Amino acid sequence: MWRFAGKRALAALLVLFAISVLVFLIFFATPGIDPAARIAGRNASQETLTQVRASFGFDRPIWVQYGLMMQHLFINRDLTSFVNRGSQVIPQVMQAIPVTLSLVFGAALIWVVLALIMGVAATAARGTVIDPLILVIGVIGVSLPVFWLGEVVNLVTQSRLHDTVFAWVPQLGYVPLTDGVGPWALHLLFPWLTLAVLYAGIYARVLRSEMVASMNEDYVRMARAKGIGETRVLIRHSLRTSMISIVSLFGLDFGALIGGAALLTEVVFGLQGVGKLTYDSLQNFDLPVILACVLYASFFVVLANFIVDLLYAWLDPRVRHV
Amino acid sequence: MRLHRIATVGVSLLAVGALAACSSGSSPSPSGSSGAAASSASAVPSGSASVGNDSDVRPYDPAHAGGTLTLLAKGAAGTLDPKVNYTLQFWQLYQGTYDGLTAFKHVDGEGSFTVVPDLAESIPDTTNGGKTYVFKLRQGIKFSDGADLTTDDVVSSFQRIFKVSSPTAGSFYNGIVGADACIKAPETCTLEGGVVGDKTAGTVTINLTAPDPEFLYKLSVPHAAINPKSAPTKDAGNTPIPTTGAYMFKSYDPNTALVMVRNPNFKEWSRAAQPAGYPDEIDYKFGLTVEAEVTAVENNQANWLYDPPPADRLAEIGSKYASQVHVNQLTAFWYLPLNVNLAPFDNLKARQAVNWAIDRNAIVKLYGGANLAQPVCTILPPGFPGYEANCQYTNPAGDTWQGADLEKAKQLVTESGTAGQEVTVIVADDEVNKAVGEYVQSVLNQIGYKAKVKAISGNIQFTYIQNSNNKVQISVTQWYQDYPAASDFLNVLLGCASFTPGSDSSINMSGFCDKKIQAQMDDALKTEQTSFDEANKKWAAVDKAMMEQSPMVPVMTPKLIDFISKDTGNYQFSKQFYMLVDQLWVK
Numbered sequence: 001m002w003r004f005a006g007k008r009a010l011a012a013l014l015v016l017f018a019i020s021v022l023v024f025l026i027f028f029a030t031p032g033i034d035p036a037a038r039i040a041g042r043n044a045s046q047e048t049l050t051q052v053r054a055s056f057g058f059d060r061p062i063w064v065q066y067g068l069m070m071q072h073l074f075i076n077r078d079l080t081s082f083v084n085r086g087s088q089v090i091p092q093v094m095q096a097i098p099v100t101l102s103l104v105f106g107a108a109l110i111w112v113v114l115a116l117i118m119g120v121a122a123t124a125a126r127g128t129v130i131d132p133l134i135l136v137i138g139v140i141g142v143s144l145p146v147f148w149l150g151e152v153v154n155l156v157t158q159s160r161l162h163d164t165v166f167a168w169v170p171q172l173g174y175v176p177l178t179d180g181v182g183p184w185a186l187h188l189l190f191p192w193l194t195l196a197v198l199y200a201g202i203y204a205r206v207l208r209s210e211m212v213a214s215m216n217e218d219y220v221r222m223a224r225a226k227g228i229g230e231t232r233v234l235i236r237h238s239l240r241t242s243m244i245s246i247v248s249l250f251g252l253d254f255g256a257l258i259g260g261a262a263l264l265t266e267v268v269f270g271l272q273g274v275g276k277l278t279y280d281s282l283q284n285f286d287l288p289v290i291l292a293c294v295l296y297a298s299f300f301v302v303l304a305n306f307i308v309d310l311l312y313a314w315l316d317p318r319v320r321h322v
Numbered sequence: 323m324r325l326h327r328i329a330t331v332g333v334s335l336l337a338v339g340a341l342a343a344c345s346s347g348s349s350p351s352p353s354g355s356s357g358a359a360a361s362s363a364s365a366v367p368s369g370s371a372s373v374g375n376d377s378d379v380r381p382y383d384p385a386h387a388g389g390t391l392t393l394l395a396k397g398a399a400g401t402l403d404p405k406v407n408y409t410l411q412f413w414q415l416y417q418g419t420y421d422g423l424t425a426f427k428h429v430d431g432e433g434s435f436t437v438v439p440d441l442a443e444s445i446p447d448t449t450n451g452g453k454t455y456v457f458k459l460r461q462g463i464k465f466s467d468g469a470d471l472t473t474d475d476v477v478s479s480f481q482r483i484f485k486v487s488s489p490t491a492g493s494f495y496n497g498i499v500g501a502d503a504c505i506k507a508p509e510t511c512t513l514e515g516g517v518v519g520d521k522t523a524g525t526v527t528i529n530l531t532a533p534d535p536e537f538l539y540k541l542s543v544p545h546a547a548i549n550p551k552s553a554p555t556k557d558a559g560n561t562p563i564p565t566t567g568a569y570m571f572k573s574y575d576p577n578t579a580l581v582m583v584r585n586p587n588f589k590e591w592s593r594a595a596q597p598a599g600y601p602d603e604i605d606y607k608f609g610l611t612v613e614a615e616v617t618a619v620e621n622n623q624a625n626w627l628y629d630p631p632p633a634d635r636l637a638e639i640g641s642k643y644a645s646q647v648h649v650n651q652l653t654a655f656w657y658l659p660l661n662v663n664l665a666p667f668d669n670l671k672a673r674q675a676v677n678w679a680i681d682r683n684a685i686v687k688l689y690g691g692a693n694l695a696q697p698v699c700t701i702l703p704p705g706f707p708g709y710e711a712n713c714q715y716t717n718p719a720g721d722t723w724q725g726a727d728l729e730k731a732k733q734l735v736t737e738s739g740t741a742g743q744e745v746t747v748i749v750a751d752d753e754v755n756k757a758v759g760e761y762v763q764s765v766l767n768q769i770g771y772k773a774k775v776k777a778i779s780g781n782i783q784f785t786y787i788q789n790s791n792n793k794v795q796i797s798v799t800q801w802y803q804d805y806p807a808a809s810d811f812l813n814v815l816l817g818c819a820s821f822t823p824g825s826d827s828s829i830n831m832s833g834f835c836d837k838k839i840q841a842q843m844d845d846a847l848k849t850e851q852t853s854f855d856e857a858n859k860k861w862a863a864v865d866k867a868m869m870e871q872s873p874m875v876p877v878m879t880p881k882l883i884d885f886i887s888k889d890t891g892n893y894q895f896s897k898q899f900y901m902l903v904d905q906l907w908v909k
Contacts, residue, residue, distance in 0.1 A: 031778075032783075032792060032826075034826055038785055040827060041490070042489060042784075043490075044490075044827045046822055046825060046827065047492050048492050051508060080559070085557050085559045086559010087559065092577060154617065158618070162617075171621075173607070173610070270609045271609075272577050276609065285779070
């Protein structure tokens, strides 16, 4: 087991290394990307351009540049942005993490609760009009692109009905938890709901199909045969086993969202999270920040996979020997 | 300067109608005929700039002091160091924070192109044949950290231009004695004999290697701001440098906000150069989308947005919020550089054909309509020093652009023998630029070329099209003035010295270098020493001679929309640095 874990950890490190090299090479392979002139400023003289190039090390071989960047990122931990000079990359990411965590945790709570209610209700109401109705609502939730939904929510709450129904909605942006739970939650309420709509739809559908399938399983029939009430069968026997697939799905989605996949929601609602940071750095071709964000995101994805792999190996001894 | 303030306004007929109702700003829109007047008002023949009345300076009204002004922008503008930052977004803020020896007057309208003494008591007459300036520092000025302003700060500030590799170190300040050595070895820069302080007399002497009539302008931009001698000798990045102006920077995080508060040591010494501001605090918040910014201003949650309002909101703000919209003509232009060193535009007739064929009005429409831009035919924008109405490529003929002539263009292409050649238009990837690129493509196809458009990220397009190694034949780009002098367009954009083959910093994208025209420009620069009016006549002739050679297609001069919230008052627009942020009322 330990050997397996060690091998997986090594593989994970290799993946992270490969990603960093890839991002670096893609950046420098882009035509016209040389950041020196953009850093030096418009119409800079050739001497100034040369000095900037030297001070940022752009005149050194590409593998030296890669090494220096990794050294600044991981060893000295003082890598600075190309665009916002003087802005250290690591504190930027650190600052963005609580925003993303706040957004994703809140949204996850909402979508899991919603999905449970919708999934169980749909299963319980099989054969009636309520079941397809819930499913259709779920499909609508899945089909609404989050950036569009977000803009519409903003249009309604911040613009069209802002003077009347939604006068209580605060300005867009993030307020830290230290300013009070109330303002924090109020600022995040609509971002939470917007992000949750998509996942609630998916999870409700998955849960319903799992539960419906489990209804024909032996253990459910056994429970019924024992004379247990239908509600108890639904909740204690069917829902519980169907949660397994939801939990593994949740693990992966959650990892990806923490890693920055909530980008669109963050951009639309002006939340300075990891996703927004990634978006801005890509827009500005800010290589140090891009690298930090990509490595941060891949770390979470790799970590999630690593944990899943370990869990599988623990559950199924056959995997360990493959 | 070239600023990232390209409007994302697109085709919007609604907007055109709606904005017609807007107030057109408080500054008069310069028309062609006022060009000469504008140039004389802003001319700075050595030493006479301080002369002029200050009737356009609004007196301070204490009743409106206080409150917090909230500004919004999609993103921050990079380093806060005034010696390094080269964006309009922050140059606008430096007006109320940093001071140079001289400054552009902080007023609304034409007067804003006038240079007035700032940290210096007066603007000195030059001596030594226009090469020496002796500035006497005002007494009793303190930095926001409490330190006294001395001549040492002035000397170290000029050294600092080179030590931090300021973008304009080699272009604006290379004429100072000793600058050559500083450009070569910035770390050991002393500017010995170039900038000399006399602490007891409180004077600073600046010696130039040759007379530079535009030097006072260069002293008035933020790169020449006076920083304390303790300021770091490298880009200070996010760390604010103490200021002398009415405000100081309290904190800066490019991902969230920039906060300005009153400078506790500030006492107003010249209302024209550094007026006391109204708000107690100025919060510049970053990170909202432009749509959300417009909504926030409509809701009175913020006072102003930096980014141009998107096309789909123009109708709304132009009707429901018309009294809060200000539209101002900019001294800037959109143009298509034609690479004179690459086929087909190494052929004069081929270049002229494009100038005949481009329908400026079509591009104005793509930009948002006649209320947001005006077609142009000269390199110098209307109202700019040296501008004279003249149009060589218009049908019917006239002094200003009237219409395109496709037939003539086709004929010229045929005569040039370049018909059928492939041409690629390189544009930035935002909506307006792409639309303009596609329009140019269609025109090139019509007059006989096989045209393609390549859109690349707006962040790299500007440096990409400068590098001759990228073999760009024609592109779409913009130029915004640094200071009000004709050379800032003509000599910078088409001078021989601005072309460096194979460099990303080669602003003369056309690769144009005509010895005869360069001699004309050198002559005009020399004439500026005695008379700007005379020189401007020569610049007009240079503009005309250049357009005969057709190294670029001037397309339009844009206007700027400022949208302020209903509780914001005292809007003033400086032609040099745009809206006077710290003069706004929030009370």
